[in-house]
Amino acid sequence: MDVEAAIVLVDREVYRQTNKHLTDLQQVIITRVCQGHKYLEIADAYGCTEGHAKDIGSLLWQLLSEAWGTKVTKGNVRSLITRQLASSVDNTQAIAPHTTKPIVNSEKLDFVGRQQAIAHLLDLVDQGYKVIVLQGEGGIGKTTLAQNFLLAYFDLTLEVLMAKETANIVSVAAVVEEWLHRDLNQDSGQEFGVTLSRFKRCLEQLRVGILIDNLEPALGHDGRLVSPHRDYIELLRILADSKVQSTTIITSRDRLCEPEINLEHYRLSGLDLAAWQRYFKAHQIDSNQTISIMHQTYGGNAKAMTMLCGIVQEDYDGDIEQYWLENYRDPLIETDLKNLVVSQFERLHQLDTQAYRLLCRLGCYRYQELTKVSLPGLLCLLWDVPTRQRRVIKSLRNRSLLEFAQGQYWLHPMIHAEARLRLQSSSAEWQQSHRQIANFLTTSITRINNIQDGLTALEAYYQYAAIDDYGAAAKVILYSRENQWGQFLTLGTTLYRLGIIQPLTVAIHQIIDRVEHDRHRSELNNILGDLYWTTGKVHRAIAFQQQTYATSQKCRQLIPRTQENRHDLYYWRMLEVDALLSLGLYNIDLWELDTAADLLQQVIDLAHNTKHHSWSEKASLGLALVNSYTASSSLSNPTVSKLYRLIVNLEDPTYNTGRFAYFMQILGQIFFNHHQIEPARIIWERAIGFSESGNYIQIKAKSLTGLGTLERLINNFEPAHIYHQQAVELLEKIGAKCDLAEAYLQWGITSQTNQQLDKSEEYFDRAISIYQKIPAPNQVERVKSSQRLM
16 A cells, blocks of 8 residues: 555545644554554554554544545554545546546655645645645745646646746746647747637646746735736736636745735645654664754755755765754854845845844744744834834735744744844844843733743843843843732742743853842842752752842841831841741751751741731741651641631631742641641642642642651551652652652651551662752751661
8 A cells, every 4th residue: 555645645534624634643543554553553653652542543533434434443444545545536536637647655755744735735726726826935845845746646747937036037928838839739829818818728628737936036025926027917817717727836935915816825834853854764864863953943944954964964974963063053054055044035125124124133032932922022123113013024924934823923943043143233223122022021921820921021031131231131030020829029939939940040140140239139149049949959049048148138237227218128128038038948958957946036036027027927837847846846826827727717818828838838747747637638738729720839749748648647558659659750840859858758658657668768768869969967867767767
């Protein structure tokens, strides 16, 4: 069986019913089933579960059953496809009644990965379109696809290649005359109208495929044919006539905007990763990881694929890793690729200077965490275009220079590289563009509801960093908004709670030594402390918080106590008590309980019944936790009782528990340490519910650890182990080392109590290993004490 022909056949049937093409997995299923493979083998080949492969296959057989009017199963689909292919000549008479050529095989070495595009073109022919504009950026493979498609489905193909320059375009009269004389054995008329009439009669009698390649030099800024070549309109009218038997494919980077011509545009996308991998493998180059990176860099561009493959073969003896190591910083280092992109920019510059400036400015976006840009994100870059801004955007879209889908825009990677390079040559515009984008990103996110909101807001930082405005970059991280927990916190603090650790840490370190404002530098140190605490580098965390505390105390003492300075005094005191509170919590994780108690008491003494009283309440909970680890302590603590009533009994519906989000699970631990099982369970379950609604992973994981210890206490070991496992998986995901070590310790104790001694030894050793790396010697001794109980 011709498997590729089978895929084209099935893809057409699926598209007719769902308006969607086959997915990668569906194509793999068709291929492997036709080759006699089982679902387990299919799942292994694709990298999914056997159950998922079965589910997708079942849905596919159902679609084919509806299309073919007979029950399709995995067992009979091969024979049914064979039958459909055998009758393809009869079934496709409306498409190709005069051809006996086989369905096109898009897996030739110079033509890979276009099964879906072929199926889509066939669908358009089925729908009665006589003229199809195959549109896409340079090098995407428009001409190759058009030629292969027409050669496969038509006995006779007529071609005209437009000249690169408008002045050199051959007249339409000369083109039609040549077709008549050379290809159709007909005489032309003395007048152009007569020639066209004779040509039309031929197209009404013969099934002909026509390719008009590279049309854009004949198009003006508005997408219409330029005046010297308006005669092509007459040819297009004939080609679009419903009576002709021909199909015409026009390739163009620009959209053809001639409203009087009935035609359809098909936007061709880049080749998928699988096509790139097949192509390189066929040329004995097999490094999927590097190919994947290159594919993403070049957006699947077909010309880039063939060119790079040839260079790697000839100049690097097939060593693709070495090639990419030397050249990855400049994706346009190859001259042909550079010229391909440059020609598009130069043509746009001549036809539409406003669109050209917008294209260059769009190079300021990074298209990384924020991979696409909304319409307002484009409009903010048209500050010097007071009217008809959307026309400028449309101009870029019509020329295949601006990608678009579902209301979002982005640049092809090669276009992005050239746009950024060109804008850098204009210092003023480079600066202004970055500032416009940064301001748009900051103002567009008014509340952090999820991780994407946080990452979008952080993008403003990179805009300022690109123009070396480190003060403004710091303000992005310190800009306060409401978050999903009902708090009004800096972006940095909210990102830390969302588990966005690494990019935030790197961002702060890149600017902190260049920030001149003492308060901003202290706030960044404060955030860095929490970031390093989370990742288990507790001693570095302590060092950053000590810097925050020392600077805050010094600056607060230097400020005169006047009415005008009251806000500054408030702010420095807040940083001071917050740093002390953090230091107290850090020392609990080190099991330096005496030091922790002293620091937390300092917070209470400084903040109790002041404008910073909430810090006093948090410190009281922390101190209650420290005391709960000693046998002599009691549960009599007004803050503990108050918070429990507010969370559990909901005495005050307006009370914002989000202010005490982290401390909810501490409250559960306090009750547990005092053997108050049900209150502990209620608090931890409430904390998990709170964390799931707001994506506060650390709270959820610590509360799961708590529930595991609780189930252990009542000898309910099966759910205990499940809770411990869930906690460990979450903490490993976010890299919270101290919490992870505690989770392993508690899992070890549970396994020990359950007589699973090998497991307990394994978990104790993991906890010790983590604590030794921190280092936290008191915690190491605590774990070893638990081991000795075995």
